[in-house]
Amino acid sequence: xxxxxxxxxxxxxxxxxxIHRAWMRRGLPEDALNATKxxxxxxxxxxxxxxxxxxxxxxxxxxxxGIWAAGGVPYNLPVVSLGETxxxxxxxxxxxxxxxxxxxxxxxxxxxxxxLLGGCDKTIPAxxxxxxxxxxxxxxxxxxxxxxxxxxxxxxxxxxxxWRLSEEVRAGTITNGQFLESEQATIRSKGHCNTMxxxxxxxxxxxxxxxxxxxxxxxxxxxSRLLVMAHETGRLIVDMVAxxxxxxxxxxxxxxxxxxxxxxxxxxxxxxxVHLLAIAGRLGVDLTLDDFDATGKGVPVLANLKPAGEYxxxxxxxxxGLLALLAEVKDLFDPTPITVTGKPLxxxxxxxxxxxxxxxxxxxxxxxxxxxxxxxxxxIAPLGAIIKPAAASPELLQHVGPALVFDSVEDMDARxxxxxxxxxxxxxxxxxGCGPRGYxxxxxxxxxPLPQKLLEQGVRDMVRISDGRMSGTAYGTVILHSAxxxxxxxxxxxxxxxxxxxxxxxxxxxxxDVSDEELSRRSPSxxxxxxxxxxxxxxARLYVDHVMQANTGADLDFLVxxxxxxxTRESH
Numbered sequence: 270x271x272x273x274x275x276x277x278x279x280x281x282x283x284x285x286x287x288i289h290r291a292w293m294r295r296g297l298p299e300d301a302l303n304a305t306k307x308x309x310x311x312x313x314x315x316x317x318x319x320x321x322x323x324x325x326x327x328x329x330x331x332x333x334x335g336i337w338a339a340g341g342v343p344y345n346l347p348v349v350s351l352g353e354t355x356x357x358x359x360x361x362x363x364x365x366x367x368x369x370x371x372x373x374x375x376x377x378x379x380x381x382x383x384x385l386l387g388g389c390d391k392t393i394p395a396x397x398x399x400x401x402x403x404x405x406x407x408x409x410x411x412x413x414x415x416x417x418x419x420x421x422x423x424x425x426x427x428x429x430x431x432w433r434l435s436e437e438v439r440a441g442t443i444t445n446g447q448f449l450e451s452e453q454a455t456i457r458s459k460g461h462c463n464t465m466x467x468x469x470x471x472x473x474x475x476x477x478x479x480x481x482x483x484x485x486x487x488x489x490x491x492x493s494r495l496l497v498m499a500h501e502t503g504r505l506i507v508d509m510v511a512x513x514x515x516x517x518x519x520x521x522x523x524x525x526x527x528x529x530x531x532x533x534x535x536x537x538x539x540x541x542x543v544h545l546l547a548i549a550g551r552l553g554v555d556l557t558l559d560d561f562d563a564t565g566k567g568v569p570v571l572a573n574l575k576p577a578g579e580y581x582x583x584x585x586x587x588x589x590g591l592l593a594l595l596a597e598v599k600d601l602f603d604p605t606p607i608t609v610t611g612k613p614l615x616x617x618x619x620x621x622x623x624x625x626x627x628x629x630x631x632x633x634x635x636x637x638x639x640x641x642x643x644x645x646x647x648x649i650a651p652l653g654a655i656i657k658p659a660a661a662s663p664e665l666l667q668h669v670g671p672a673l674v675f676d677s678v679e680d681m682d683a684r685x686x687x688x689x690x691x692x693x694x695x696x697x698x699x700x701x702g703c704g705p706r707g708y709x710x711x712x713x714x715x716x717x718p719l720p721q722k723l724l725e726q727g728v729r730d731m732v733r734i735s736d737g738r739m740s741g742t743a744y745g746t747v748i749l750h751s752a753x754x755x756x757x758x759x760x761x762x763x764x765x766x767x768x769x770x771x772x773x774x775x776x777x778x779x780x781x782d783v784s785d786e787e788l789s790r791r792s793p794s795x796x797x798x799x800x801x802x803x804x805x806x807x808x809a810r811l812y813v814d815h816v817m818q819a820n821t822g823a824d825l826d827f828l829v830x831x832x833x834x835x836x837t838r839e840s841h
Contacts, residue, residue, distance in 0.1 A: 335503020428742025538741025565641020
């Protein structure tokens with residue numbers, strides 16, 4: 270084993286080393302702080318206000334046992350946690366802040382390796398961004414999905430069925446009382462969303478990147494095997510420190526491309542795009558929107574999971590798990606990138622039977638043949654916008670219709686159910702002011718509710734465009750991440766109600782039938798400019814001043830790249 274980083278704190282006989290050791294002893298074994306014991310931080314995003322991560326302190330105990338068993342010394346390190354369902358205005362406002370705080374604490378402390386405990390949507394991305402920038406040996410423990418709840422005999426997909434049932438209330442097909450009654454059944458157990466939403470997708474991403482023990486992602490949170498895998502992860506990180514196996518060795522360009530294949534095959538969340546771009550930026554990996562289109566094109570969706578399909582993530586686990594599904598598309602993976610174990614992911618894809626072909630569909634009978642995330646461009650989004658075809662209505666993937674423009678979420682809320690609203694099923698709903706700067710934070714509001722009068726007529730999907738995001742649990746023909754956003758001077762700010770919009774997913778076109786000359790004469794509406802009032806202080810001000818656009822990952826410009834793990838100055 271090379272000299273441990275922690276020896277810079279504990280390895281000398283001077284006053285500073287005395288202070289570092291003495292204040293840490295507090296019952297540790299006599300040899301815990303010597304030069305041969307790897308010091309391992311368990312970066313724990315558990316919080317009572319992040320309900321999907323509440324159980325991670327229990328998981329951390331299993332990780333600790335594994336670290337002790339392998340000869341390391343474990344430390345619980347609580348880090349910034351973000352509860353997707355709780356924080357306002359949007360958890361995405363603080364993803365970069367969480368990553369920055371984590372990175373600084375990883376670098377500042379006497380740590381040789383990291384175990385990253387995440388679950389809810391932004392926690393795994395923030396942990397990976399931080400780990401990439403500090404580049405200490407690191408491995409992810411995904412917290413796992415919850416078990417499936419049932420209401421009146423029907424399985425509920427958390428998130429997906431909230432959107433569905435709330436629309437049925439507005440359509441008048443169920444009562445509000447029935448809707449509220451289902452609330453008690455939706456969240457059955459510990460764990461994150463049980464659909465293939467962002468949380469599950471980011472666990473898939475972490476595994477496809479090589480940053481988990483293969484076979485870990487998708488293990489249900491209440492399953493005892495999750496604790497077994499957590500223990501094994503604790504043992505593994507000590508080995509990773511011994512072999513100096515770092516994130517930059519694992520998360521290469523090829524592993525990012527493998528992740529794009531995996532996201533497409535599971536019908537994963539569009540949020541994976543903005544997170545993968547941000548993680549790649551921390552490593553200096555050349556990854557662009559075009560890579561998502563080129564690499565995801567032709568990948569079949571084999572996971573018959575909500576919101577695109579029928580089943581839920583604990584069904585995927587019993588059907589053979591993520592590795593059984595990825596084995597079906599093994600030929601699409603680059604075989605060279607290693608995982609945290611030091612072996613390539615493809616080495617774990619042999620002899621992976623599928624136990625339920627209704628959940629993990631065979632290659633020749635996919636849920637959708639070509640469902641990789643599509644990147645659209647045109648005079649609405651010259652830097653790109655994205656759509657998830659697997660969640661869209663096939664008949665709307667080619668569509669021409671007039672725009673109905675909302676300048677803000679508040680504007681939409683005030684008018685969407687107006688019985689006099691001039692709207693038909695062919696109308697294209699346009700929402701702006703929801704991007705990184707405009708909200709601020711790039712909120713999950715892109716899957717706009719449909720006008721009530723159309724719901725009452727039986728309409729259940731329309732083309733919708735925004736510069737925001739949508740929950741990975743959501744569905745519909747929704748175009749997202751339009752870049753540049755309206756608040757950054759993007760042409761979305763110039764769309765007017767009545768402009769004819771063309772969507773052609775096959776040819777990757779998103780445009781308005783307005784000439785360049787006419788666009789040059791237009792200016793943003795006063796209402797939209799008023800909605801973009803910049804924050805005056807605090808993190809939100811720093812964020813708005815430095816956030817980049819969605820097509821590069823919406824990281825802060827001064828956080829791109831990394832500073833490594835070296836600390837050159839003493840604290841006393």
